[in-house]
Amino acid sequence: MFFMFLVVKTNWKRECRLDSKWEFTQFQLLNFSESDILSSLTESHMIGFGGSGKVYRVVLNRWGKVVAVKKTRNIKKLDKKVEMEFRVEVQILGAIRHSNIVKLLCYISIHHDVLDWPKQLQIAVGTARGLCYMHHECSPAIIHRDMKSSNILSDSSFNAKVADFGVAKMVVKHGETNTMSVVAGSVGYLAPEYAHTTRVNEKIDVYSFGVVILELVTGREANNNGDEDTCFAEWAWCHVQDGNPLVDALDEEVKEPCYLDEMTCVFNLGIICMSTFPLTRPNMKVVLQILLSCYSHRLELGDKIDGSENAGVPLLKNSRRERLLDNEDNSLVSKV
Numbered sequence: 001m002f003f004m005f006l007v008v009k010t011n012w013k014r015e016c017r018l019d020s021k022w023e024f025t026q027f028q029l030l031n032f033s034e035s036d037i038l039s040s041l042t043e044s045h046m047i048g049f050g051g052s053g054k055v056y057r058v059v060l061n062r063w064g065k066v067v068a069v070k071k072t073r074n075i076k077k078l079d080k081k082v083e084m085e086f087r088v089e090v091q092i093l094g095a096i097r098h099s100n101i102v103k104l105l106c107y108i109s110i111h112h113d114v115l116d117w118p119k120q121l122q123i124a125v126g127t128a129r130g131l132c133y134m135h136h137e138c139s140p141a142i143i144h145r146d147m148k149s150s151n152i153l154s155d156s157s158f159n160a161k162v163a164d165f166g167v168a169k170m171v172v173k174h175g176e177t178n179t180m181s182v183v184a185g186s187v188g189y190l191a192p193e194y195a196h197t198t199r200v201n202e203k204i205d206v207y208s209f210g211v212v213i214l215e216l217v218t219g220r221e222a223n224n225n226g227d228e229d230t231c232f233a234e235w236a237w238c239h240v241q242d243g244n245p246l247v248d249a250l251d252e253e254v255k256e257p258c259y260l261d262e263m264t265c266v267f268n269l270g271i272i273c274m275s276t277f278p279l280t281r282p283n284m285k286v287v288l289q290i291l292l293s294c295y296s297h298r299l300e301l302g303d304k305i306d307g308s309e310n311a312g313v314p315l316l317k318n319s320r321r322e323r324l325l326d327n328e329d330n331s332l333v334s335k336v
Helices: 034-038 080-093 117-137 192-197 203-218 231-241 257-273 284-294 327-335
Strands: 002-009 023-026 046-050 053-060 065-072 104-111 141-143 152-154 160-162 169-171
Touching: 034 104, 080 104, 117 141, 117 152, 117 160, 117 203, 117 257, 117 284, 192 203, 203 231, 203 257, 203 284, 231 257, 257 284
Parallel strands: 002 065, 002 104
Antiparallel strands: 023 104, 046 053, 053 065, 141 169, 152 160
């Protein structure tokens, strides 16, 4: 069996399409392309996994050759020691040949450039629109229960698509608290009341969305500092309470002087969404309004608040259209 590496390096969690531009590094003359490999990387072909990724058995049908493909996790998530081990392995196997040593055929990689701030904000707004539709325009309302960055996909135009409704919950009465038999969701994104009491309403999605937008604006990951459900929230709150400049918390890779006001606005919104008490969190209508106000000068997006071609069509019985912002919520918008 021959051996090859596949590496995906990305800075935004979204699916890699087969028509993406891959870098194909060959260590010997090959009679297949990267597309012959990528189409077979499915769970049914997985034969092993480890700390740095998964291994797949791939049959190249045109030649009957069987190869093993090691697909690494996102290198940004690997610590320096693991990344160094990976690079040493590629370097050594690519340079040696022996009948009793696995033969490295090639190295396939892709790199998605860091999304600039306008695209990230566009994704945040699209996600907020999706949650707003679920919470306020569907009857009964729908709680996602597992809102996290990896459950937000985007198309080629960076329009957000909320995905993975496997643990979603329909709420009989809007705003009413329901008790679940088990906790569903992901570490780092769980609202404290949900993790401790299993009681849920729409505000648990608001909390999780607050985590997501803080991830966007800071470049940090919610669960990379330990296994505490609220560790990311605690870090953000401590940064504010200690009097540190908000600009110091923003993502160095995307922050530019022209974006600082918008990024600071989104940071503050994330803090509000992650309030410990559900009643003090805004609803998704307010969250959407605040996001849009962060860049009110971008009329091409602001004009699509209602009635856009991307607006959701009610799919559930008795679905209703509501105004974007209730009069009683105006005070909260003005405070951000």
